Amino acid sequence: MKLQFTLLLVLSLAFAKAQTTYIHAGHLLDTEKGKWMEQMTVTIENGEVQSVENGYRTIPSDADYYDLKDKWVMPGFTDMHVHMETEYNPHAYVQKYVDDPADVAYDSVKYAEITLLSGFTTVRDLGGSGINISLRDAINKGKVPGPRIFTAGKSIATTGGHADPTNGSNQKLMGDPGPREGVANSPAEGREAVRHRYKNGADCIKITATGGVLSVAKNGSNPQFTVAEIKAITETANDYGFHVAAHAHGDEGMYRAVEGGVNTIEHGTYMSERTMELMIKKNCYLVPTITAGKEVAQKAEVEGFYPEIVVPKARTVGPQIQGTFARAYKKGVPIVFGTDAGVFAHGQNAKEFGFMNEAGMPVMETLQSATITPAKILKLENKIGQVKKGFYADIIAVSENPEKNVTVLEKMDFVMKDGVVYKR
Structure with a gap:
């Protein structure tokens, strides 16, 4: 009803x-x-x-x-890191081989409404299959209720990287995806991947600068792009009016991403003082996603919830994120609100306010980080x-x-x- x-x-x-x-x-x-x-x-x-x-x-x-x-x-509010197509569950790794695009689309409509009713009227979707672009358009046309969406479409990764869509597949299905599918292994392929995102209707660019927790791959924090590759992506993105977000847990990949010109660092788990100083110098924002860190650490203790290769990463990385946020905030790193909703249940985005406050950020500043700060990054400072x-x-x-x-x-x-x- x-x-x-x-x-x-x-x-x-x-x-x-x-x-x-x-x-x-x-x-x-x-x-x-x-x-x-x-x-x-x-x-x-x-x-x-x-x-x-x-x-x-x-x-x-x-x-x-x-x-x-x-x-x-x-x-x-604006949440600068969500995934509107998905919501992790014990069957998520199988669903990508079972669900049709229409199944994903119907789920995304439900998640969009829940997000809006939770007070988030604008979100930045940082990676899906491309259905997130259609969802954005449907909301803008008044076909379905949901927040105003700015989406990266499909994230850009290296072969075997965190956003390689064939990770965990068998040899028959693995293939060799390229820039069209969001996989780039050189500056030239990085530029091509950005142009494919533009062609497909994305609003921004997301790269996976390091390994990730939930991908079916062993390393959750190793660097996965060279500085030259990142610069090719950010320079091309700037040509097309995009800003660039970089998923990053490990410090070396994070530092390369900031040096290469990205606008936001997502997660920032093992961020060093050196990287913090560079982020301050370049006005690069940290998107903390503390809620997701806590969620994956908890779910890692539920037998069978994640594949075995994911569990050690979730146990190690998850508990670190809030502490890193506390140090970055104290250091003066620019902060913008983001949760990684989809890793946990949509509609629980506002828990992040409490976790940020718990780590030392006054509530008023957390509210500003979810209102006027994202407006600047999205170039909507005169509208939201x-x-x-x-x-x-x-x-x-x-x-x-x-x-x-x-x-x-x-x-x-x-x-x-x-x-x-x-x-x-």
């Missing part, structure tokens, strides 16, 4: 955007200043914020009105991350002050995206 209700809301999108909508916000977050504004009126038209005024304005009797006087109201005139009407609300109880962010009371209310 919930899905049917949401779909009805989407079908009425044009009508809803044509209405003038008013919100009385008891506490409204100014993400630029990091302060709460009290007793505010937000006016919305055509899916955008038209005004933010002090005091509770008198509302016309026939207007669309939401009383959030007892709520803490914020701009919708703030409740402000001219911005998309992406507005969420909770029942308590998150600075006093950060776990309240896991229980959304109100979710609006583009002026359409999906949860209240």
Whole structure:
């Protein structure tokens, strides 16, 4: 019934955007200043914020009105590392050989709605089969409910690397994938792989600069690209208007990625002081994904959940991520919010706020890392991350002050995206 209700809301999108909508916000977050504004009126038209005024304005009797006087109201959150096509389970490694693209697509629609209802109105999808591109388009056209998606499409790896799509296959199915499939082994192939992502409709580029935890491969942290290969990818990406994210656990591969010009480091598990200093110098952001680290460490203790080759990596890497984040934050490394949702259950993204706070980051800074900071990276600093005139009407609300109880962010009371209310 919930899905049917949401779909009805989407079908009425044009009508809803044509209405003038008013919100009385008891506490409204100014993400630029990091302060709460009290007793505010937000006016919305055509899916955008038209005004933010002090005091509770008198509302016309026939207007669309939401009383959030007892709520803490914020701009919708952005998660900069999700995987909308999948959700790990004990059968995930077999499913890629069993499920048809249509099966993956139907699952992705479910995950998209769950993510939106959890208060994440924008996400960056960092790797799938390409169905994530179709999902983005379907959401943008109002066919299905979900967050605004910026997607890398298929990640780029080296042969046998973390995102080689044939890892774990038998010899008949393994083949020799190349740039079209997201596998590149030279600067020239790296450039070609970026151009294939552009051709397929991606919004950004993701590379796997080191081994990974969940891939069916022995090493979870070795470097897997040369600096020359990474530079070829980032330079070509810049030509096409892409920014580049780099999955990285091991320090050497991480350092190469930053030196090669990537914009964000995902996970950063074994990050050294040297790499931290380079990231500060180059304004390269760390995307912590602490929630995923904790999840894989826990699931590694469940017999049969992961293949045997994955278990030692999950036990070793998972527990390290939160500690690395704490050191990087203290050092001054730029931080942007990201969870790796899909490695754990979609809809639990907001747990990351608590883990970041637990590691030493004030709650207000965690909120900024999920609003104004990703807006800059996505070049949407004039459209998302703030409740402000001219911005998309992406507005969420909770029942308590998150600075006093950060776990309240896991229980959304109100979710609006583009002026359409999906949860209240």
